[in-house]
Amino acid sequence: MPARVRIARLDGDSPHVAILAEWAHDTWGHLHPGRSLDTAIALLRDECGAGGVPSVFAAFHGDTPVGTASLVADDMSDRLDLTPWLASVFVRPEWRGRGIASRLVQRVEEEARAHGHDHFYLYTPDQQPLYRQLGWRDLEQRSYRREAVTIMRRDC
Numbered sequence: 001m002p003a004r005v006r007i008a009r010l011d012g013d014s015p016h017v018a019i020l021a022e023w024a025h026d027t028w029g030h031l032h033p034g035r036s037l038d039t040a041i042a043l044l045r046d047e048c049g050a051g052g053v054p055s056v057f058a059a060f061h062g063d064t065p066v067g068t069a070s071l072v073a074d075d076m077s078d079r080l081d082l083t084p085w086l087a088s089v090f091v092r093p094e095w096r097g098r099g100i101a102s103r104l105v106q107r108v109e110e111e112a113r114a115h116g117h118d119h120f121y122l123y124t125p126d127q128q129p130l131y132r133q134l135g136w137r138d139l140e141q142r143s144y145r146r147e148a149v150t151i152m153r154r155d156c
Contacts, residue, residue, distance in 0.1 A: 005066065005100060007107045010056045012048040020044060020058060020068045024088050031145045047072055052115035053084045057107050059091070059100045067091035069104035071111050076123060076144060079151070084112060086122040086154070105134055113156040120156070123149045 010016060021044040025037050032040075047054040047070055059067035068090050075085035086108050091100045112120050121139070124131065128138070128150050136152040143149070 005059050005061050005095075005098070005103075007057055007059050007103055009051075010048050010058050010068075011050070012045040014048065016058060016065045017041060017044050017048065017056075019065060020056070020088075020090075023068065023090050023092075027090060028088070031147065052111065053117075055108070055111050056088075057104060057111075059095075059104055061095070066095040067100045067104055069101075069108050071108045071120070075121075076151075078144075079121075082121045082151070084117055084120045086112075086120060089122075089127075101130065102134060105131070109154065109156065118156050119153055121151060121153055123151045125149045128152070 010020070018041050021041040022037060024044070025040040029035065029040070044056065048056045053071055053073050055071045057069050058065045068088060070087045072085050072087045073083050074080050075087040076082070086105060089101055089104055122131065122136065123144065125147050131152050136154045138150055139153045140151040141148070142151065
């Protein structure tokens with residue numbers, strides 16, 4: 001991966017929040033029927049914490065965001081017993097295959113550890129091999145909002 005891609009924490013005032021929320025809305029909006037893009041933007045702004053849970057990180061090439069990942073308290077409305085979550089890992093298609101997603105995941109893992117979390121969770125319909133390679137393990141196979149997903153756990 002080019003050294004010129006950097007990972008940075010986003011704050012709620014960042015001009016990049018809207019584009020990251022749009023990526024998430026376009027990619028996973030089907031899991032939240034009826035949620036508007038404006039609502040998605042407002043929710044992402046709320047997740048831009050100063051440290052710990054919640055936090056939003058972005059990968060930047062210069063001043064342009066090329067990827068994102070978050071650490072949130074909950075990511076599945078019916079599994080509130082599991083917390084915190086790695087969420088919304090996304091890399092622009094033209095930037096994939098360069099290790100950016102792995103770096104974003106590792107940054108979120110560092111954030112979780114630094115704030116006292118000894119484990120955390122994610123769910124994915126199709127990226128299990130990537131997460132297994134990064135040390136995550138399968139916890140549960142299930143259907144969530146009519147999509148087959150795997151809940152995974154990472155011990156810090």
